[in-house]
Amino acid sequence: MIANVGRFWRVTLVFLAMPALPLAANAQEQLNVPKFEVTGRIGLGGLKRFGDNYSDSGMTIGIGQVLRIHRRLGVGFEAERIRNLEPSPVRCGLVSCSGSAVEGVRSASHFSFNVLYYLTGSGSATPFILGGVGILQSRSASAVTYAGTNSGVIVQQADETDRGVSLGFGGGVRIPIGGRLSLRPEIRIVDSTIRSRSNLSLIQMAVAVGYRW
DSSP: OHHHHHHHHHHHHHHHHTTHHHHHHHHHHHHHSOSEEEEEEEEEEEEEETTSOOEEEEEEEEEEEEEESSSSEEEEEEEEEEEOOOOEEOOOOSSOEEOOOEEEEEEEEEEEEEEEEEOOOSTTOEEEEEEEEEEEEEEEEOEEEEEOSSOEEEEEOOOEEEEEEEEEEEEEEEEEETTTEEEEEEEEEEEEEETOSSOEEEEEEEEEEEEEO
16 A cells, blocks of 8 residues: 555656656756847848849948847847949940949948847757848939030039838848857848838848857
C-alpha cells in the first residue's frame, strides 16, 4: 500500500512538472532575446522615378536602433543617406545648343519608423520581415532648353528639394556574433510617391552590424 502511494505521488509530481518545462524554455529564450540594439548600416541603394526612365544608384550609410518589445516583435528607427549619386548631362535635342546642365537627384536621405516580426529560424540565425513608414528627402537638379530659330540654349535651374511620405517593406536575417554583436543582411523596397513631386522609389540591399544591451 505504501509503495502504491509513493508511486502515485511520483507520477503526480511528473505530471505537474510537465507544463513547467515549456515555461522554463520560454524564459530561457526570453533571456537570450536582445532588448535594445543599435545598428550601423552600409549597402547599395537604387533610385527610380515613376513616370520616366530616370534611375541612379549609390552607397547607403545609416544608423538605427531596435527595441524588442516581444520575442517575436520589435520596433525601431533608422536614418540613412544615399551617397555618390550622379545627375546626367542634358542632351541638346536640337541641331545645336549652347550651354550645359545636368538633371537628376544630387542627394537623398531616408528616415523611417519600422516594425519587425521575427520568424522561427534554424540554429541561432533569426529571419525577420519588416514594414515601415517615413520620409524620403531629396535634392534634384533640373534644366530648361530654350529653342531658337537655328539653335537652343541649355540653362541650369536652381536645385529643387522634395519630401515624400515613404512606405517600405522587406526582410532579412539576424545572425548573432558572440554575446553582444550581430550581423543583419537585408533587402527592402520603399515607395515615396505619396505627397511627392519627385515620385521616387528606392530599392536597398544592405548589411547592418548591431550591438545589443
